[in-house]
Amino acid sequence: MRAAPSPVIVVGQNGDLLERNKTTDLVFIAVRPGVALDDEVASWLAEVQRANARQPVRGQIARRSSPAPATPPDDAMAWWLLDETMEQRTTRLLEVERERTAFLARASTLLLSSMNLGRCMEVTAQLAAECLGDAAVVIHPPKGTTLTTVTCVRGGQVVRDTVAADLASIPGLDVALTWFPPAPLHRTDPATVPDWIVPAGLGPIGSAVVVPLRGQGMPSGALVLLRKSTRAVFSENAETFVQLFAAHAGAAMATARLHTEQASITEILTRDLVPPQLHEVDGIEFAGGYQPSATTERVGGDFYDLHPAGTAGHESFLVLGDVCGKGLEAAVVTGKIRNTLHALLPLAHNHQRILTMLNSALLGSHHTRFATLVFASAVREGPDVRLRLTNAGHLPPLIVRNDGTVDEARTRGRLVGVLPTVHANTTVVRLAPGESCLLYTDGITEAKGGPLGEAYFGEQRLKDVLSECAGIPGEAIVERVHMLAAEWIGDNQHDDIAVLAITAPRHQDTR
Template structure:
């Protein structure tokens, strides 16, 4: 009687019990339908299972069994499963993007779609502006920068510094500033502000808003929000770390990439480089031009090959190029440059060696005078106007392996239209062809260069690169570098008319 106070002898059944029990009784005693199934429902705040017993006179006796604890346990289990599934989806979504802005927007959208009515992601403040990403449920995140003071919002300044969040009941929703509330949101009922933990330093803060017509945040919800914030902060911190490393890599890459070559004091230079892995931009092959500072002086061209591939080889490449830059005052003395460079490499922690070829090029009386010194590198090739290919007779020892190095220097003259090709063994040792395992070889390279007689230096590089790419197809290969030093053909500029561009003729 205490459970159903309206139930007493003579009282109509339908008026004294909950509707769910009335419906179950009607289904159990109906003429056409007999239902033997478990029914349950609420009586006040308690949950009961109703079990029918048919008496001899055909009446039904209902036994009510309290299953409130079971119901709460089932609901808690369902809630935990839903939350676990959400955290898995959130982790996958957030970690799939290493772009800071996209990751920030994803955090706001996930929170607004699954947790609250609106979410605001606050990044660590810049000089004077506070970066925000605001998302209303069902909408897209909107980024902005606001000139506001985090200290104006209770708990926000502390969250941005990584301190534990304050309970939502301590935050007065009526004091929420306009920048924090999305347009057309309505009255704010409750607010949660929690830090986004990062790797070593806070990644920002997360502000969650619930409308006034919704229940306030429970303690269990706030605990779950902190779990989500931990994953979101880790993803955002990883995106920022990637952005910083990418920026650093780009900065270093600019110094490690081969330079763009052009004509220097009457001498044409052109170069081409292909790393061993197409997704990389640097490797162990390199070339450089150190232009002459005055008319009549020689420009120094250097092409080399560091033992190994990838980033480690590129680091040593950068060191060699830096040392050569420091040795520019003695560019005329190739032997001394090689000795000093060899000593510097022996004193480093790198257990690698390098081969190199140097060429000093100067314009003299219409031709180009070359002084070529080889340090354990494939011989330079000179292509004459008639297509004849000659090997420059210079030999030497590789650098960075032995205490002393020895080499010889050869002098070559290039008439107008002739050129000298410096290359790395990645070209001649490229494997491919019809069978897929045949070397490109020295003879094919000589033939390819001979076909380029009298061609501009840039065209020579492009021709060789095209042939080697076709030979390799999609097969693996080593780093490949090629530099062409050419004596320009004599030209004069003729104008066609007063409006069109002039053209060069031989």
């Protein structure tokens, strides 16, 4: 018995302690021979002893939880006292850790389910109020003199607000919102918390902490946690957990902010890359249609532009082109070409010179993409429209006559952005009232589809479609070409598609 690793006591039939081992002396100092169980050890054990029970029992000795299995000798009873206090504490700590891990996992899922910054702030406030404090306030880094806040009381709804407040009104808030690396969690005297941060009806504040929200190399915001005076203050262990949650929330808010900024930048950049809405100039109808290769993208390698004449009797300059490739990289080159052509507008009367200078600009850039282009200069001459067309490696412009005949404009040339020199011939075409000229990209002619899904739409099929469009408005021609091409393609992938129609007015004016 004396060598047993656990405390062992031997109790006589009268309830007195007869013997104990050395381990008992270490764990239960008050337990010594001659002491009655009722007096010093445990009344619950004394009752079992008097009842002469032989089954294990549980209770507390010296504030320690101890099961006591019995081993009865001849005239006394030996009790093995197994200390469960540490085991119970460890079990509880494991339960708490499991709960916290599950909470963090749920928080991560909810926070990352939206790329909207406002929604991330709302979720952060809701989760923090639910599990970390009685109320939570999420504050976004300031813009000017105002603060964007999201407040939530446990069991309540989130409230968004914009307040004009001094960051120094809460100790630690200015550091959390403006410095990086961010300061650690800051305990704040509840008496100093200003009214603008305390939700209405919350009641007296017992404790408050300011927690920086970190992410992407800069402060994402700050989390202010409030607990009522009836609840325990934030312990060191609780503060560690709060900071773990703050790390998840800060990363999610930073990601959402970055996504918002990138979306805004993309919107601004693509706004100038999307082909413009065309309109009538000096009675000449200009109509265009564009469809990128992917439904998720707004821009690509196909483009067209119209630079209308400043006064009647002068040429309007048009360009339709196709940059090799798809998506944003091709769109960047598209933007460069369009900007260069805009700068060269004073030379619009000389198509060859514009091509030469554009070719030099592309060769001098770091881009390795080339482009095919068609230039068109259009002007009214009496009831007709005179077109000067220059083709630089592109598909031939198609002329739709009033009798349904479809002619190819006789202009050929080299593509731009590959060779040191570029040459192209310019041809002049006259459009009678109601006749049209169609410029298009190979997204139409090389579109695969049809009954078996493998046939090209082709130039001949396009000509057949146009022969049925004699005399109709340019917008109707563009719409019909796009509709029939879409029917042909079906669910297949396709290249960027751009179509531009130039139509002579169908009626004579009295200018």
